[in-house]
Structures are given as C-alpha cells and as structure tokens.
C-alpha cells in the first residue's frame with residue numbers, strides 16, 4: 001500500500017547531525033536559512049522541565065513543532081515522559097531515529113496507515129494512538145495483526161470541532177474494546193483545545209481552558225469510570241493554566257521550544273507579552289535588491305517559501321522598528337523604521353517567524369547556532385513533509 005512505500009523511503013533518510021567542513025558565521029549562511037539558537041532552546045527545555053516537575057506533571061512535547069529526531073531526544077533527556085507526533089508519518093520518522101515512546105495525536109482511518117502502525121509498534125517500547133470514532137476503531141480491529149500491542153487513547157472534543165469524540169456511546173465502545181482486545185490496552189485520554197491557545201488575554205484563556213477541561217473530563221469519566229494512566233493535552237498557550245487540573249498527567253507542549261511571533265503577542269500570567277520562553281528560531285534572509293530604497297525599503301530573499309504565512313508577517317529578531325511584507329514566493333520587502341538606515345545589499349537580516357510549525361516544514365535543516373556565534377552543524381528536519 002502507498003503508506004508502506006512512504007515508510008520504506010523514510011528508512012533511507014538520515015536523522016543524524018552533519019558537521020560543516022568549517023564553522024561559519026550567520027552572514028555566511030546560504031539564505032534563506034532556518035537558524036536554531038541551541039542555547040536558547042536548551043533554556044526553554046529546562047524552563048518547561050522545571051515547570052512541569054514543580055507541578056508534579058509530565059511533559060509529552062509535540063514533535064509537530066520541530067519534526068527533528070535530535071530535538072525529540074533532547075526533550076527526552078530533559079525528562080519528557082514521551083513524545084507526541086501529529087501523524088503516523090511523523091511518528092515513523094521519530095521511531096526510526098530511536099525515539100521509542102510516541103503518542104500519535106490524530107486518529108487513523110485508512111488500512112495503509114494501520115500497516116505502518118503495526119511495523120512501528122514492533123520497534124517502539126510504547127506506541128499510543130488516539131481513537132475518536134467507531135470507524136477508526138473497527139479499522140484497527142480489522143487490520144492490526146495479532147502480534148502487535150498498541151495503546152489506545154480516547155480523544156475528547158468539547159468545542160474545537162477538529163478531532164475527538166463527542167458521542168458518549170462511541171467513547172464507551174472505544175474504552176471497552178481497548179480493555180478487552182489483547183492487541184490493545186486502554187492507555188489514556190487526550191483533550192486538546194487548540195482554539196484557546198492564542199487567546200490574547202491570560203485571564204480569559206485561563207477561564208476557557210479550565211472550563212474545557214472540566215467538560216472533557218466529565219465526558220471521559222462517564223465513558224470509562226476510572227480514568228486511565230494518561231490524561232494528556234494542552235499546549236504552550238495554556239501550559240501555566242492546565243497544571244492546575246488535578247487529573248492531567250502530562251502537557252503536549254510544542255511551540256514553547258521556539259516561540260514564534262504569534263505566541264510572543266499573547267499575554268502571559270505576569271506580562272503583556274508571552275516572554276517566559278525565549279525565541280530560539282529565526283530565519284535569516286539577505287537583502288538582494290532595493291527598488292524602493294527611496295521609501296527606506298529593501299527586498300530580501302525570503303517569501304512564502306521561507307516563512308509560513310498563515311499567521312501574519314515576520315518581525316525583526318533584534319526588535320528594530322520596521323515592517324516586513326510578503327512580496328511573493330521567494331521575496332519579502334522590509335521597510336525600516338523612521339530615521340533608520342536602509343540595510344546595504346548583501347546584508348543578512350534575521351526574523352522571528354510568524355508561526356513556527358509550518359515554517360519548519362518548509363526547510364530541510366536547522367543551522368545550529370552555538371553561543372560563540374558560529375554554526376558548526378546542521379540538524380535534519382527528518383519529518384519534513386511527513387504530513388501523512
């Protein structure tokens with residue numbers, strides 16, 4: 001089946017770091033280039049690890065953000081209880097790279113994916129999959145071989161309307177099958193309220209998230225009497241809120257690792273901006289033309305193919321005033337702030353990305369920036385394109 005073809009191809013892709021022939025500085029990068037500030041990322045990992053431990057919770061970070069085996073390994077070193085993958089393909093990239101505790105957070109409804117799941121379950125020490133429908137459950141029952149064990153996680157939707165069960169009978173059937181069929185175990189409950197993560201005001205976000213969890217847990221308890229070992233969900237926008245929900249065991253945080261412009265713009269518990277994590281991801285572009293020099297603008301070599309454009313525009317990393325606008329697939333135009341000098345052609349400009357996950361999916365590598373300002377290696381974005 002076609003998924004097996006994709007899986008076989010993935011086996012030939014390297015996930016390991018590659019050393020550059022010699023260290024390079026940022027202005028020597030082949031732009032547009034995705035830069036990972038390794039020290040800032042490490043501080044974000046430590047901060048999240050401290051936060052969840054202080055609240056007696058776990059982190060199950062979402063690899064949909066970074067799509068990189070090396071970063072997933074770093075998250076596990078910082079105490080993550082497992083790693084989330086959005087899809088079977090993303091899980092395959094992680095598991096082939098040796099990440100062996102994976103929760104797939106989207107349901108599966110096609111036989112080809114179950115075939116790959118069976119392969120992955122044999123390689124992982126713990127493979128978990130969300131289920132939210134009778135069709136999905138029946139498909140697993142039909143196609144999963146007898147020598148495989150898969151942990152089932154009941155996905156619960158309250159009001160987002162993307163994935164998750166809302167029907168109590170369906171939820172009960174999922175739980176009963178997971179408990180009865182020897183190929184499965186009933187591992188957990190998932191609730192992810194993505195539509196709440198970017199609510200600008202912290203108090204409003206807190207109220208809505210706590211209400212959402214209350215409803216989700218009420219629904220889950222009705223389906224299974226006693227909650228299973230894992231209650232997983234939430235994201236970076238509610239990371240400081242959801243730890244107050246006693247039943248939650250772990251947080252599926254993703255973007256905290258990089259911090260994009262969209263997240264920086266919302267309030268945190270104590271500040272008007274979300275500054276509890278650092279920006280560790282930027283895209284470097286080069287000024288290549290200046291037909292609008294008289295207006296204080298230069299054209300740079302990054303456009304829709306360098307930045308995801310679903311959530312507004314990039315902003316300068318150094319905080320300088322000025323405005324970026326997309327000028328097509330390969331180009332952007334950056335207009336400097338009042339009184340500032342226009343960057344010379346050939347100069348390299350770094351931008352905070354509007355939305356990290358889909359931006360990462362546009363690049364092959366992270367150029368890993370070390371504290372001395374040099375780049376010595378690239379880390380492959382192995383699960384790039386693994387949207388299946």
Ligand SMILES: Cc1ncc(COP(=O)(O)O)c(C=O)c1O
Pocket residue numbers: 062064065084105192194197233234235236237252253254255256
């Ligand atoms: C199911 C699920 N869990 C967790 C996350 C992580 O969210 P964030 O990047 O806001 O931390 C996402 C992101 O879309 C998600 O879809």
